[in-house]
Amino acid sequence: MKYIDKIMLFDEKKTLAFFFLAALALRLAAVINLPTYRQVPTVDDAQYDTLAVNLLAGKGFTLDSATGKPTSWRMPLYPLFLASIYSIFWHNYLAVRIIQCIMSALLCIMIFYIGKMTFGRKTGFFAALILAFYQPYIYYIYYGGPAFLFSENLFNFLFLIFVLFLGKEFFVNPSLKNSIISGILLGLLVLTRPVIALFPVFLFALLLYKTKRAFIFTLKRMALLFVSFMIVLLPWIIRNYIVNKAFIPFSTQAGFVLLSGNNPVSVGSAFPENFLTQDEKKKLSSMSELEIDKMYRRHAKEFMLRNYKKLPKLFFKKILVMWDFFATNYYSNSVISRRYNIWYSVVFIFALFG
Numbered sequence: 040m041k042y043i044d045k046i047m048l049f050d051e052k053k054t055l056a057f058f059f060l061a062a063l064a065l066r067l068a069a070v071i072n073l074p075t076y077r078q079v080p081t082v083d084d085a086q087y088d089t090l091a092v093n094l095l096a097g098k099g100f101t102l103d104s105a106t107g108k109p110t111s112w113r114m115p116l117y118p119l120f121l122a123s124i125y126s127i128f129w130h131n132y133l134a135v136r137i138i139q140c141i142m143s144a145l146l147c148i149m150i151f152y153i154g155k156m157t158f159g160r161k162t163g164f165f166a167a168l169i170l171a172f173y174q175p176y177i178y179y180i181y182y183g184g185p186a187f188l189f190s191e192n193l194f195n196f197l198f199l200i201f202v203l204f205l206g207k208e209f210f211v212n213p214s215l216k217n218s219i220i221s222g223i224l225l226g227l228l229v230l231t232r233p234v235i236a237l238f239p240v241f242l243f244a245l246l247l248y249k250t251k252r253a254f255i256f257t258l259k260r261m262a263l264l265f266v267s268f269m270i271v272l273l274p275w276i277i278r279n280y281i282v283n284k285a286f287i288p289f290s291t292q293a294g295f296v297l298l299s300g301n302n303p304v305s306v307g308s309a310f311p312e313n314f315l316t317q318d319e320k321k322k323l324s325s326m327s328e329l330e331i332d333k334m335y336r337r338h339a340k341e342f343m344l345r346n347y348k349k350l351p352k353l354f355f356k357k358i359l360v361m362w363d364f365f366a367t368n369y370y371s372n373s374v375i376s377r378r379y380n381i382w383y384s385v386v387f388i389f390a391l392f393g
Contacts, residue, residue, distance in 0.1 A: 051160075059145065063140055070136045073136075084189055090113060090122075111291045111329075112328060114230055117192075135188060148167070150199065153166070194232045221242075222263070222264040229271075239264065276288050294335030298339040300357055301343050302339070315338075
């Protein structure tokens with residue numbers, strides 16, 4: 040620990056510069072050494088890429104380049120992020136990967152200040168050090184790594200900006216301006232990945248606790264935050280209503296996700312198509328996104344009502360899947376390998392202490 044204390048005597052800016060450059064070098068090295076079969080997007084990243092290309096081509100937000108049929112399957116901000124890069128550097132995956140490497144390296148600086156703000160300078164130092172060398176943020180394991188066109192790259196960057204702003208500005212001074220900015224940042228996060236959509240509920244309780252302000256004052260500030268949050272989301276919600284003739288605040292993936300974890304063959308994670316009847320599988324191609332979403336929801340609800348006694352056990356399995364200690368690697372010859380990943384274990388230990 041004395042050695043760490045000596046390191047911490049160095050100029051803070053120089054220390055952060057080292058973290059940034061070390062993290063950037065490792066991430067760029069991962070991009071340079073990316074296997075050939077990984078250089079072209081497939082599956083999820085291919086969808087983001089297709090959406091961005093079609094947006095630039097003037098075909099709209101669509102996965103079907105031939106018909107231009109609109110989709111609500113993906114949230115819009117990451118495809119817009121890709122389209123903005125393509126508009127400058129053409130359809131260049133390397134440009135995206137380099138920009139994402141820079142964003143990923145900047146996370147080290149932001150996590151330092153979050154750690155310093157919350158627990159002290161030494162905690163910030165260790166957090167930045169771990170993140171700089173954290174393998175899933177360098178090379179592909181599940182959804183980590185700037186070499187891949189996944190929305191998590193943009194989400195993580197925006198999320199740390201949001202957390203840093205909450206700690207340094209909003210909780211210190213929940214002014215009108217800071218409430219509006221917080222709402223805008225939260226809206227951008229949801230437009231990237233809607234997993235954070237319910238965060239305002241927890242933010243309200245946290246604001247009450249952190250600021251020790253009166254309930255009515257806190258309620259007014261949260262109302263303003265929520266209004267600015269909804270203003271950011273509103274264009275997407277209106278667009279989805281026009282396209283689908285239904286209220287879809289986020290995406291048409293909800294049914295798919297719900298059914299993936301709640302079906303007869305689910306072990307915490309499974310694709311819905313695994314147990315659909317042959318007739319239902321044939322109908323999928325002729326059904327709209329909304330119809331498929333409703334069918335998935337119906338199947339999931341029916342399963343949960345019939346098997347409500349199994350749900351606690353299934354929930355436990357989902358937790359195990361979430362904290363999976365084995366990295367899954369997919370190779371070009373369709374071979375799937377599973378090997379122990381020490382990095383998840385390290386994070387899990389810290390998670391046990393909150």
